[in-house]
Amino acid sequence: MNNDLIVVAVNHNIQRGLHYEVVFKGNNINSNFDDTSVSHLSEWIDTLGEESAKAQNLKQSITSYKKLIDERNDDKIYIIVKTDDYNDHNWIAVGFVRLGTKDLWFADRDNTNLRQFCNCFCILDFYVRNQRQGLGYFLISLVMKSVSTPAAQFAYDRPTKAMLTFLDKHFGLSRPLPQHNHFIIFENFF
Numbered sequence: 501m502n503n504d505l506i507v508v509a510v511n512h513n514i515q516r517g518l519h520y521e522v523v524f525k526g527n528n529i530n531s532n533f534d535d536t537s538v539s540h541l542s543e544w545i546d547t548l549g550e551e552s553a554k555a556q557n558l559k560q561s562i563t564s565y566k567k568l569i570d571e572r573n574d575d576k577i578y579i580i581v582k583t584d585d586y587n588d589h590n591w592i593a594v595g596f597v598r599l600g601t602k603d604l605w606f607a608d609r610d611n612t613n614l615r616q617f618c619n620c621f622c623i624l625d626f627y628v629r630n631q632r633q634g635l636g637y638f639l640i641s642l643v644m645k646s647v648s649t650p651a652a653q654f655a656y657d658r659p660t661k662a663m664l665t666f667l668d669k670h671f672g673l674s675r676p677l678p679q680h681n682h683f684i685i686f687e688n689f690f
């Protein structure tokens with residue numbers, strides 16, 4: 501099903517500058533994916549970031565190339581790309597997830613204990629252009645595997661209704677614990 505896709509993970513830091521890595525390559529990919537292909541990176545990120553904001557009814561985009569290359573930003577963006585149907589040297593981006601790590605305070609269901617969690621994996625933005633075709637599950641599963649962390653151990657930043665339904669369907673996460681910091685975690689987090 502995902503044989504014509506590539507997933508690229510992109511991040512930026514002071515030591516290495518902009519760094520990308522192909523973390524998945526489908527069996528049907530014949531064309532080369534190289535530095536020329538990623539010359540569209542900023543355009544891909546900005547376009548998908550804007551589409552995501554629109555899909556979530558946000559006033560403005562929360563994911564952009566400019567934010568990614570900010571020196572204080574340590575996020576990693578996983579982008580799904582595929583070749584254009586008419587030109588297999590032309591790559592188009594069709595979805596992304598932005599992963600970050602944060603130090604956050606979370607309360608349990610009774611709101612009695614407040615504990616700090618350091619370097620907690622967070623899903624900060626997530627969008628797929630052609631929805632409900634399994635692409636979102638494919639992408640987020642890849643991310644979870646790449647950081648060896650199950651869905652219940654992530655914190656989700658302001659998840660949409662679609663995201664909550666998605667997490668319940670694919671990972672059985674049905675009892676959210678909303679937090680004051682706008683993140684949502686699930687019972688098995690603790």
Ligand SMILES: CC(C)(COP(=O)(O)OP(=O)(O)OC[C@H]1O[C@@H](n2cnc3c(N)ncnc32)[C@H](O)[C@@H]1OP(=O)(O)O)[C@@H](O)C(=O)NCCC(=O)NCCS
Nearest residue numbers: 555627628631632633634635636637659660662665666669
């Ligand atoms: C959330 C999202 C990334 C999931 O990706 P996806 O490729 O659509 O998800 P999958 O095809 O792997 O899984 C589909 C399941 O997700 C849930 N889902 C997806 N879109 C939904 C929607 N509009 N309403 C309710 N549930 C939805 C459902 O459980 C669905 O299963 P169903 O079709 O049998 O009802 C995608 O729907 C999206 O981009 N939505 C708009 C932006 C958004 O809400 N982002 C989340 C930010 S936290």
